[in-house]
Amino acid sequence: GIQVEQSPPDLILQEGANSTLRCNFSDSVNNLQWFHQNPWGQLINLFYIPSGTKQNGRLSATTVATERYSLLYISSSQTTDSGVYFCAVGETSGSRLTFGEGTQLTVNP
Amino acid sequence: NAGVTQTPKFQVLKTGQSMTLQCAQDMNHNSMYWYRQDPGMGLRLIYYSASEGTTDKGEVPNGYNVSRLNKREFSLRLESAAPSQTSVYFCASSEAPGQGTNEQFFGPGTRLTVL
Numbered sequence: 001g002i003q004v005e006q007s008p009p010d011l012i013l014q015e016g017a018n019s020t021l022r023c024n025f026s027d028s029v030n031n032l033q034w035f036h037q038n039p040w041g042q043l044i045n046l047f048y049i050p051s052g053t054k055q056n057g058r059l060s061a062t063t064v065a066t067e068r069y070s071l072l073y074i075s076s077s078q079t080t081d082s083g084v085y086f087c088a089v090g091e092t093s094g095s096r097l098t099f100g101e102g103t104q105l106t107v108n109p
Numbered sequence: 110n111a112g113v114t115q116t117p118k119f120q121v122l123k124t125g126q127s128m129t130l131q132c133a134q135d136m137n138h139n140s141m142y143w144y145r146q147d148p149g150m151g152l153r154l155i156y157y158s159a160s161e162g163t164t165d166k167g168e169v170p171n172g173y174n175v176s177r178l179n180k181r182e183f184s185l186r187l188e189s190a191a192p193s194q195t196s197v198y199f200c201a202s203s204e205a206p207g208q209g210t211n212e213q214f215f216g217p218g219t220r221l222t223v224l
Contacts, residue, residue, distance in 0.1 A: 001168075004151075031211050041197060041218055048212040086151055088213075095140055095159065095203060095211045096167060099151030 002027045002091050006100035013077050013107050021072040021103045023087030031090030031097065032063050034072050038083045046072070046085075077107045111135055113216035115200050121222045122190045130185040130219050132200030140203045141183035142167075142213065143175060145196040152199060158183055190223045197221070 003026040013019055023032075034046040047054050047061040049070065054061055058077075063070040074081055084104050088097040116131045134141065139160045144152035144167075154167030156175040164175050172194060174186045183202075187194060200216040 031213075033212060035215075041220075043199065043215040043218075045212070045214060048210055088151070090211060096142070096154050096157055097152075097201075097213055099153070101149075101151050 002029070002089060002098050004087060004089055004098055004100035006085075006087050006103050008103060009101070010104045011106070013105070015077060015079060015107055015109050017077050017107075018073070018075045019077060019105070021074070021085055021087075021105075023070040023072070023089075023100055025068050025070075025087075025089045027068075027091060029065065029089040029091060031088075031095070032070055033088050033097065034061055034070070035086040035088065036081075036083050037086060037102070043086075074105075077105075079107050079109055081105060082107050113200055113202055113214055115198075115216040115219050117219060118217065119220045121224065122187075123224050124191060126190050127186070127188050128190065128221075129187075130198055130200075130221075131182070132184065132216060133182045134200075134202040134214075135181065136202060136214065137180070138202035138204055138214075139180070140211070141177065142201040142203075143173075143183070143185045144199045144201065145169065146199060146218075147196050155185065155198075190221075192223045195221060195223045 005024045036044045051065045084102040088099045142157040143155040158177040198219045201213040203213045
């Protein structure tokens, strides 16, 4: 099956800093989603982005499908951005999602 | 619009007991999924239902059964719970492949502990 690798596994920032999270995948995809899992365990949809670039406030994402990677940018980070960020992909052959192991982000005041 | 709802939120079982986790969605989605999340890991697919009346195994189906009761509801049953099934269980839904986007939306999760 498809492999998903996220980097870095852990990231510690000061409030106000910017960061870039990366997701590499091993095969063609028809679905790529970024999620934020907050400290209460809730999975929040950030982006549905199988290709191209999207922005939502301080967050933006870019997927280069031909090179099999996606990037999530967080600008001017806030303590509420803390949590785990997951990348998940769906293969062209079906609709199931395969998740990466996540990036644990800690934003300190 | 409640989105995807799950019951119960928390459950403690003894080894060998059975239980059913309930999931419902009000987004008129065709596809529904059950995932589990173990500590420090991403989610793994247990079973999914591409449309009403169909179910298929995912990556980790052993020890589980599912029922797609109707278009809105998809339940997950543990017939004889084992400590290895201690996990957080998430239900999700999406439109069917080829019908709009296949973006998945997740419920709040059920924390299950098996003693």
